[in-house]
Amino acid sequence: MIVADRKPIQEILAMVKADKKILILGCKGCVTVCNVGGVKESEILASTLKIARKQQGKDIDIDVRVLERQCDTEYVAQIKDIVNDYESVVSLACGVGPQFLSEMYKEKKFYPGVNTTFFGGAVQHGIWEERCGGCGTCSIHDFGGLCPIARCAKSLLHGPCGGSTKGICEVNPDTICVWDAIVTKKMAAGEIGDLMGVKGFKDWRSARDGGPRRSIREELIQGNI
Amino acid sequence: MSELKSGSNLEKVLKAGYFAFTGECGPPKGANVAHLKEKFQYLRGCVDAVNVTDNQTAVVRMSSLAASRLMVEEGLEPNFQMVCRDRNRLAMMSDILGAHALGIRNMLCLSGDHQSFGNHPQAKNVHDIDSIQLIALVKKMRDQGKFLNDEVIDVAPKMFVGAACNPFADPYEFRVHRLANKIEAGADFIQTQCIFNMDRFRDFMKQVVDMGLDKRCHILAGVTPMKNAGMANFMKKFVPGMDIPDDLINRLKGVDQKDQAEEGICFALEQIEEFKQMQGVAGVHLMAIEWEHKVPEIAQRAKVLPRPVV
Numbered sequence: 212m213i214v215a216d217r218k219p220i221q222e223i224l225a226m227v228k229a230d231k232k233i234l235i236l237g238c239k240g241c242v243t244v245c246n247v248g249g250v251k252e253s254e255i256l257a258s259t260l261k262i263a264r265k266q267q268g269k270d271i272d273i274d275v276r277v278l279e280r281q282c283d284t285e286y287v288a289q290i291k292d293i294v295n296d297y298e299s300v301v302s303l304a305c306g307v308g309p310q311f312l313s314e315m316y317k318e319k320k321f322y323p324g325v326n327t328t329f330f331g332g333a334v335q336h337g338i339w340e341e342r343c344g345g346c347g348t349c350s351i352h353d354f355g356g357l358c359p360i361a362r363c364a365k366s367l368l369h370g371p372c373g374g375s376t377k378g379i380c381e382v383n384p385d386t387i388c389v390w391d392a393i394v395t396k397k398m399a400a401g402e403i404g405d406l407m408g409v410k411g412f413k414d415w416r417s418a419r420d421g422g423p424r425r426s427i428r429e430e431l432i433q434g435n436i
Numbered sequence: 437m438s439e440l441k442s443g444s445n446l447e448k449v450l451k452a453g454y455f456a457f458t459g460e461c462g463p464p465k466g467a468n469v470a471h472l473k474e475k476f477q478y479l480r481g482c483v484d485a486v487n488v489t490d491n492q493t494a495v496v497r498m499s500s501l502a503a504s505r506l507m508v509e510e511g512l513e514p515n516f517q518m519v520c521r522d523r524n525r526l527a528m529m530s531d532i533l534g535a536h537a538l539g540i541r542n543m544l545c546l547s548g549d550h551q552s553f554g555n556h557p558q559a560k561n562v563h564d565i566d567s568i569q570l571i572a573l574v575k576k577m578r579d580q581g582k583f584l585n586d587e588v589i590d591v592a593p594k595m596f597v598g599a600a601c602n603p604f605a606d607p608y609e610f611r612v613h614r615l616a617n618k619i620e621a622g623a624d625f626i627q628t629q630c631i632f633n634m635d636r637f638r639d640f641m642k643q644v645v646d647m648g649l650d651k652r653c654h655i656l657a658g659v660t661p662m663k664n665a666g667m668a669n670f671m672k673k674f675v676p677g678m679d680i681p682d683d684l685i686n687r688l689k690g691v692d693q694k695d696q697a698e699e700g701i702c703f704a705l706e707q708i709e710e711f712k713q714m715q716g717v718a719g720v721h722l723m724a725i726e727w728e729h730k731v732p733e734i735a736q737r738a739k740v741l742p743r744p745v746v
Contacts, residue, residue, distance in 0.1 A: 365520070365547050365561070369568040370614040372547050373602030373629055374676035381676035382550050394610045403613060409572045409621045412525070412565055412584060 212241035212332065213305040214339045215248065215325040223256070223301060224263055226322040230271070230298035235260075235324070236290070236312070237277035238304035245339055247325050248303030250277050256303065256324065281308030287315050294319055330361075347417025347424065353405065355396040360413075362389035368410045370394060441578065441624060442596040444541035445513045446485040448746035449719075450625060450654040455712055456719025457740045458515065458627065458656060459483035459731055461507075463498035472503060476510050478728040482735040484743055485542055487627070487721070490517040494554025501531055505538040515598060516540045519548025524564040525573070529583055532574060536593030544598040544627065545570040568621045571599055575622030597622055601655075602629035603640035604679035612643040619653045626653055627721040630660035631707065632668075633679040641716045650716030657711045660723045661734065662700035665689045701734060708738045 227233050235253045242248030257273045264271040274297070278286045281304035290312075294300065299320040302309040306327040313321050329341035344361035351358045360366045364382040371390035374381030378391040397403050415421065440447055449456050459479045464471050479486050486507060490500035504514035516535050518528065535543065547567045551559045565573065573584060574597050581592035599618040603611050615626065631637045637657070644650055662668045665688035672680040684703065691699045704722075711717045720740075724731050735741050 364550050364552075365566070366563040367547060367566045369566055369617055370610060371605065371607070372677075373600070373605045374550070375605050375607070376676055377606055382552050388606075391607050394607050398607075398609060403610075406610075407613065407617055407620070409568055409617075412569055415564065 212244055212330070213307075213327060214245050214329050214331050214341075215242050215305050215327045217247055217252075218324055218326055220256075220259055220263060223322070223324055224260065227260070227271070227299055227301065231269075232272040232297050233260075233274075234290075234294070234297040234300045235273060235275045236281070236300050236302045236304070236308070237275065238281045238302070238308055239277060240280045240282065240304070242304055242325060245333070248305075250275075253277055253303055256301070278304075280304075281311055284311065284315065287311045291316075345418070346413075346415070347421075348414065353410075355393045355400075355402075357389050357393050357396070359389055359393065368413070370406060442541040442594040444485065444596045445746070446515065446542050447596040447624070449484045449744055452744065452746050454719075454744045454746070455740065456484050456654065456656055457482070457735065457738075457743065458485045458487065458719065458721045459728070460487040460489065460721070460723045460725075461503075461728060462489045462492055462726070463500060463503035465495070465497050467498060469506060472498070472506060473510060475728045476507060476512055478731050480510075480512055481743060482731050482741065483722070484719075485513040485515045487515040487517055487544060487723075490519045490546070490548070491522060491554070492517075492549065494521070494549045494551045494556070494559075496555060501535055501538070501540075504535065504540050508539040513542065514540055515542040515544050517544045517546060518570065519546045520563055520566055520570055521548030521551060521561050524562050525584055528565070528570065528573065529577065532577060532593050532595065533589070536591075536595065541594060541596060542598060543574055543595045544600065545574060545623075546600055567599065568617055571597055571618055571621040571623050579622075596624050598625045598627060599623040600629065601626050602677050603631075603637060604629060604633060605677040608636075612640065612647060612649070615644065616647060616649055619649055623653055625718075626655045628656065628658040629677065630658045630671075630723060632660075632684055633681050634707065634710070636679060638714070641714055645716040650718070654718040655716055656719040656721040657707070657714070657717050658721045658723060659704050659707050659711075660725060661704040661727065661730065662688060662696075663727065664693065664696040664700065667700075701730070701737070704734065705738055708740070 235257050237253035238248050253275045257275050280286050294316050301322045301324040303324040309321040309323045330343040331339050331341040334340050341361055346360050371388055375388040375391050378388055380386040380388045397406055461475050488500045488504045491497055500517050504516040507514040545567050551557055551561050574595050577593055578595055581589050601615045665685055668680055668685045668688055671678045688696050688699050708720050711720055
C-alpha cells in the first residue's frame with residue numbers, strides 16, 4: 212500500500228490560516244490502513260484544529276467527510292454538491308487525492324494533510340517499512356524475492372557495499388542491509404551463483420526517470436472486460 | 437610484457453612484477469591549487485600513482501577530474517576516482533572520455549559514500565549504475581571502443597581499471613565472491629579498504645589465492661597509519677565497515693601520547709613488510725589521511741624507494 216505520515220499540526224494551521232470554513236476529507240484506502248487519513252484520523256484532526264484556532268481566538272467551522280477513495284474520479288465527484296460550501300479542503304489521502312480533487316474542482320484550494328512517503332507495509336503494529344520503488348520493471352526474483360532497488364540506499368545490484376555491518380545498513384541503524392538478507396538467503400539455498408556476473412544495465416525509462424507514467428489497458432477502455 | 441591496456445605507470449609497474457606502492461590525495465575544499473600542489477610534492481617519487489578522491493565521505497571538494505589533471509601537469513600519475521553517487525551514465529561516459537583526453541590513464545570505480553554522511557545530506561543521489569557496472573562500462577569503452585548503447589567511440593579512452601574491496605564488511609563469506617565479480621567485470625587492479633585486522637586479512641587472502649583471483653588481477657593492500665589512539669577509537673566507533681582490533685588500540689594507548697604517531701607508523705611498516713611476502717598481494721595502497729607529508733618518511737622506512745622506472 213501507499214504509506215503516509217501525519218503532517219505537523221502547525222503546518223496545517225498555516226495552510227488554512229485565512230480560512231473560516233474548511234472540509235477535512237479522509238480516504239478509506241491506504242491511508243486508513245496506515246492509520247493516518249481515515250475516519251478516526253480525520254475527526255481527530257478536525258478537533259485539534261478547532262482547539263488550536265480557538266486558542267488563537269479565531270473560530271473555525273470544520274466538517275469531515277471520508278471518501279471510499281480519492282484516486283478515482285467517480286468518488287472524487289461525490290463532493291461536487293458540497294465542495295463550494297468551503298473555503299478550502301484538507302485532504303488526508305496520499306498525494307494522489309489532493310491532485311485528483313484539484314483537477315476536478317479547478318477553482319478550489321486543496322491542501323495535502325499528510326506527507327506521502329513510500330510503497331510498503333506494516334512489519335508490526337505502528338511500524339511501516341518501504342518495500343517497492345515503483346521502478347516499473349520488477350526483478351525481485353533475481354534477488355531472493357527482495358528488492359535492492361528500493362531497499363538498498365545505493366540501489367546496488369551486485370551485493371552489499373563496504374558499509375554493511377552485522378546485517379544493518381550504514382545509513383540507518385534501524386534499517387536492515389537488504390543485501391545482507393539477500394546474500395544470506397542465497398547462500399543458505401546454495402544459489403550464490405545467481406548473484407554472480409554483471410547484471411544488465413537497468414532501463415530507467417519505466418521508472419519516474421522516463422517522465423510521468425501512464426498505465427493503459429485497452430480491453431478496459433473498450434469495455435470488453 | 438604483454439600488450440598494455442592503458443600504458444599507465446601503475447600498469448607498467450605491476451605488469452613488470454614490481455611490488456607497487458600507491459598513495460592518496462584528497463582535493464581541497466576549495467579551488468586552492470597552491471595547497472593541492474604542495475600536497476603533491478610529498479608524494480612525488482614516493483609512489484607509482486596517487487588516488488584522487490571523488491568527494492570522499494560525501495563532502496564537496498574540488499572535482500577529482502580537475503585535480504587529476506592538475507596532477508598530470510605536475511608530472512605525477514593520478515588514479516582518478518569516480519563514484520556512482522553523483523553521476524548518471526551520461527556524465528560517467530563523458531567524464532571518462534574527458535579524463536583520457538586530459539592524460540589520465542588510471543580509474544578507480546566506486547559506489548561512493550552515502551550522502552547522508554557528508555556535508556550536503558539533503559542531496560538527491562544518482563546510482564543509475566553501480567560500481568561493478570561502472571567497471572564493465574570503462575572496460576567496454578576501452579576494449580570495444582563503444583559506448584554503452586554500442587555506438588562507436590571516436591578514439592576510445594584507455595584506462596587501467598581499478599576497484600575497491602572491503603574484506604572487513606559483512607557478510608564476510610560473500611566478500612571474496614564480490615571481489616571475484618569485480619574482477620569478472622573487468623577490474624585490472626584492486627585496492628582494499630584500510631587493513632587493521634591482519635588475522636582476517638590473512639584468511640581473506642587465502643580465499644583469494646585458493647580461488648586464483650590474484651592471478652587475474654593485481655591486489656594492493658590498503659594501509660592507513662594511525663595518528664593516535666583517538667583516531668583508532670573514532671574509526672572503530674563511527675566509520676562503517678572498519679575492523680579495528682582492540683589489540684591495536686591498546687598498543688597505541690600503551691605509549692605516551694606524543695609517541696602514538698610513531699607507534700602507528702611502526703604498525704603500518706610491520707604490515708607493509710608482511711604484505712611484501714604475502715601470497716597474492718601485489719603492492720600496497722597507502723592512505724595517509726591528511727598526512728601526506730609523512731609519505732616520504734613511510735616510503736623510505738618501508739624500503740620501497742626508489743620507485744621503479746619502467
